[in-house]
Amino acid sequence: LHKEHLTTVARQINLLKPAQLLKIFERLSHQRRAIVYRLLDKDLALRVFEGLSPVLQSDLVHALQEHDTTDLFNELAPDDRVWLLDELPATVASRLLRGLDDDEREETSTLLGYPADSIGRRMSPQFVTLRPWHTAAEGLDRVQRRLDTVESVYYLPVIDSGRRVVGAVSLRQLLGADDAQLVETLMEPTMTAEVSEDEEVVARRTARRGQFAVSIVDHEERLVGVFTLDDAVRILEFEESEDVSRQGGVEPLRRPYLSTPVSRLVRSRFTWLLVLAIGATLTVQVMAVFEETLEAVSVLALFVPLLIGIGGNTGNQAATTVTRALALDDIQPRDILRVFTRELRTGFMLGVALGALGFLIAWAFFALNVGVVIGLTLLAICTVAACVGGVMPTIASAIRVDPAVFSNPFISTFVDATGLIIYFVIARAILQI
Amino acid sequence: LHKEHLTTVARQINLLKPAQLLKIFERLSHQRRAIVYRLLDKDLALRVFEGLSPVLQSDLVHALQEHDTTDLFNELAPDDRVWLLDELPATVASRLLRGLDDDEREETSTLLGYPADSIGRRMSPQFVTLRPWHTAAEGLDRVQRRLDTVESVYYLPVIDSGRRVVGAVSLRQLLGADDAQLVETLMEPTMTAEVSEDEEVVARRTARRGQFAVSIVDHEERLVGVFTLDDAVRILEFEESEDVSRQGGVEPLRRPYLSTPVSRLVRSRFTWLLVLAIGATLTVQVMAVFEETLEAVSVLALFVPLLIGIGGNTGNQAATTVTRALALDDIQPRDILRVFTRELRTGFMLGVALGALGFLIAWAFFALNVGVVIGLTLLAICTVAACVGGVMPTIASAIRVDPAVFSNPFISTFVDATGLIIYFVIARAILQI
Structure with missing residues (x-):
């Protein structure tokens, strides 16, 4: 990207479609992104900006001139504006808010008034409502009059005189009805x-049921906004990435991999790795406690990595399954006993199978009593690991901590130390050391 | 669920909304689900059936009478029918297909003709097309005439005389336009x-760009179907679950946790666990090779679980980040060199930090030379683990294997064995055993 090439680049990129440009922007490094962005024509720039994720938008806001960002900010829909504001430092956020005209500022401030992570921040405050006594023709007319200002027109909530939601009509139903047909007879119950x-909960529910949109109400059931499927998809992609990352023991990057600086990659991993490393010093202590046992029967040391490996994997498997079920709302924290008994049975059966195998192999290559120790240890470790892996995420969810925080690495470390204790206790008992 | 209570249950459940019933069905065991389902009124039963996932639908089809399922099958949309058929054994599938009337069967067979996992099986073959020379009024009229038979009316592809897609118009644009305005002037480029x-690729792209629908074309760019966002969401939820499971070393359950029999939980985990256990026997062999070293300096054994634990975690972190980036299409297999150098730098920096810490601790509690061994080993293990964790999923993706198959447990096991070798080689060199 030499200076003399910029005009060539500018000519080329302005021929591309917004979708292609987005793809390019998501692969560029931080500085280059801002340079390339400034080369775009104004309309194209706006469309690209709207398509970027809020984090990348905020990166750009930092890099651009003040008056450019004010314009961009004005063009965004109120809920997209809130996404972006959540990413910006307070001073920049309030400057941008001051740049809005009164109506827009009021709508945006209302959304900002709802608590962080609530659906109130993500809904659109612009919608068309119908009344039960409207005719289909009147309804269609209302839609047509507000076509330019409103974000969603395909889902039309029906409210009574107290603004309470009594149902919803789709634009499709309205088009298919006779002109004189009453909305009352057309409407259906709505989510x-x-x-x-x-x-996340609302987004998941919306997506699960294949709803095109849902009505958002206050605590007196009065309509305050509409939440659409495309926003649900955006939230879910974000939450999925967060869950997946945490389960792997990484803080979410929130940016595309190639446009994340290496220093940020390191930071996203270091804290967790440090916590896990400190946790792992527990295993050193356990090993030290049983040092005599190890020295007396040195063959025991050979199986240490195998046993804790299998224990860690069994725990991971259970944690993965249960964390996913919690995320999908398939189980609730109150199901903890059902989870425990199911994992106990599952872990026990896996333990019997692997224990039998381990017994045979250790017997064949070493000795009968070594075989018995390995077999029993595998049985015990698998059972314990599955229970721990299943129950820990459920407890996390009960105390309102993200279950994915009790990530696989976390469970591995916990199961490692427990597994070693089980191993040496069994070994001592059977080998009578 | 005693016989005498069935009438009471029947009365109660028929008062519930479909969404509540779905929630209940997803928590019931296999047999109970079929019993409760038969108690539903016909209309309600159909709505619940439509809302269930294809796997649960297929469970029900097995449990219900032949003529009941034929009716249900007729009511489904063509693409939903294909989802269900994919789950059923061939004999049941062909019986159900024979029960359809000619038009429906033809549409369904066309979809079935596309390869498994292709977007052709998931699109809707029913849509309304416009021509560039239509006026807005003509367009609206076409929509209204097909309102009852077509699945999606909000997205209207525009085709030329060769059925090639030249753009798309939204129902909203059509409603906002003057009656005489030509579609040509309204239409916009479409995905x-x-x-x-x-x-999965098409679903991700649709969701990413917040598109309401996309046109599906054959290799000569002629329109053959329309794919909508709600179907994209369904595919993505399914694929996410699959990725998350595989990364945890579990075969996807495909059913809600509580309605999966324990025997199926065991089966979903056993194969992977066995593969990993066999892989882990490698560590026993490595340990056996270095048994003398271990006996000579018994303090070395104490650090084995710690070192392989940290190595496994570093590998997991890299694999998690890169697998997610591949799933989101943020990186492609051809980026493998960039991934490698980024992970090399990240792993090295993490290794320097943890190695320094490990050196200090091992020096303080044991001896200087032990400290050097532990410090250097951590540096080497972190670097290798991050590279392996980052590169393996990328290679998998290049050879068109699901990157999540090189799951975290898989990488842990691989890194365990490598880490042990590194450890003992460094120990021998420095302690001069």
Whole structure:
């Protein structure tokens, strides 16, 4: 990207479609992204900006001139604006808010008034409502009059005189009805969510049921906004990435991999790795306690990596399954006993199978009593690991901590230390050391 | 669920909304689900059936009477029918297909003709097309005439005389336009995907760009179907679950946790666990090779679980980040060199930090030379683990294997054995054993 090439680059990139440009922007490093962005024509620049994730938008806001960002900010929909504001430092955020005209500022401030992570921040405050006594023709007319200002027109909530949601009509139903047909006879029950509910929960429910949109109501069931499927998809992608990362013991990057600086990659991993490393010093202590046993029967040391490896894997498997079920709302924290008994049975069966195998192999290559120790240890470790792996995420969810925080590495480390104790206790008992 | 209670249950459940019933069905065991389902009124039963995932639908089909399922099958949309058929054994599938009327059967067979996992099986073959020379009024009229038979009416592809897609108009644009305005002046470029493309790739692209729908075309760019966002969401939820499971070393359950029999939980984990256990016997062999070293300096054994634990975690972190980036299409297999150098730098920096810490601790509690061994080993293990964790999923993706198959447990096991070798080689060199 030499200076003399910039005009050539500018000519070329302005021929591309927004989707292609987004792809390019997501692969560029931080500085280059801002340079290339400034080469775009104004309309194209706006479309690209709208398509970027809020984190990348915020990176750009930092890099651009003040008056450029004010314009961009004005063009965004209120809920997209809130996404971006959540990423910006307070001073920049309030400067941008001051740049809005009164109506827009009021709508945006209302959304900002809802608690962080609530669906209130993600809904659109612009929608068309119908009344039960409207005719289909009146309804269609209302839609047509607000076509330019409103974000979503395909889902039309029906409210009574107290602004309470009594149902919803789709634009499709309205088009298919006779002109004189009453909305009352057309409308169907609709999914609603309360404005303070967690964004992830509402997004999951919306996506699960294949709903095109849901009505968002306050605690007196009065309509305050509409939440659409495309926003649900955006939230879910974000949450999925967070869950997947945490389960692997990494803080979420929030940026595409190639446009994340290496220093940020290191930071996203270091804290967790340090916590796990400190946890792992437990295993050194356990090993030290049983040092005599190890020295007396040195063959025991050979199996240490195998046993804790299998224990860690069994724990991971259970944690993965249960964390996913919690994320999908397939189980609730109150199901903890059912989870425990299911994992106990699962772990025990896996332990019997692997224990039998381990017994045979250790017997064949070493001795009968070594075989018995390995077999029994595998049985015990698998059972314990599956229970721990299943129960820990459920407890986390009960105390409202992200279950994915009790990540696989975390469970491995915990199971490692426990597994070693089980191993040496069994070994001592059977080998009578 | 005693016989005498069934009538009471029947009365109660028929008062519930479909969404509540779905929640209940997803928590019931296999047999109970079929019993409760038969108690539902016909209309309600159909709505619940439509809302269930294809796997649960297929469970129900097995449990219900032949003529009941034929009715249900007729009511489904063509693409939903294909989802279900994919789950059923061939004999049941062909019986159900025979029960369809000619038009429906033809549409369904066309979809079934596309390769498994292609977007062709997931698109809707029913849509309304416009021509560039239509006026807005003509367009609206076309939509209204097909309102009852077509699945999606909000996205309207525009085709030329050769059925090639030249753009798309939204129902909203059509409503906002003057009656005489030509479609040509209204239409905008639209995202298209080829019918043989992978369903996950197209679903991800659709969701990413917040598109409401995309046009599906054949290899000559002629329109053959429309793929909508709600189906994209369904595919992505399914694929996410698959990725998350595989990364934890579990075969996907495909059913809600509580309605999966324990025997199936065991089966979903056993194969992987066995593969990993066999892999882990490698560590026993490595340990056996270095048995003399271990006996000579018994303090070395104490650090084995710690070192392989940290190595495994570093590998997991890299694999998690890179696998996610591959799933989101943030990186492609051809980026493998960039991934390698980034992970090399990241792993090295993490290794320097943890190695320094390990050196200090081991020096303080044991001896200087032990400290040097531990410090250098941590540096080497972190670097190698990050590289392996980053490169393996990329290679998998290049040879078109699901990167998540090189799951975290898989990488842990691999890194365990490598880490032990590194440890003992360094120890021998420095302690001069």
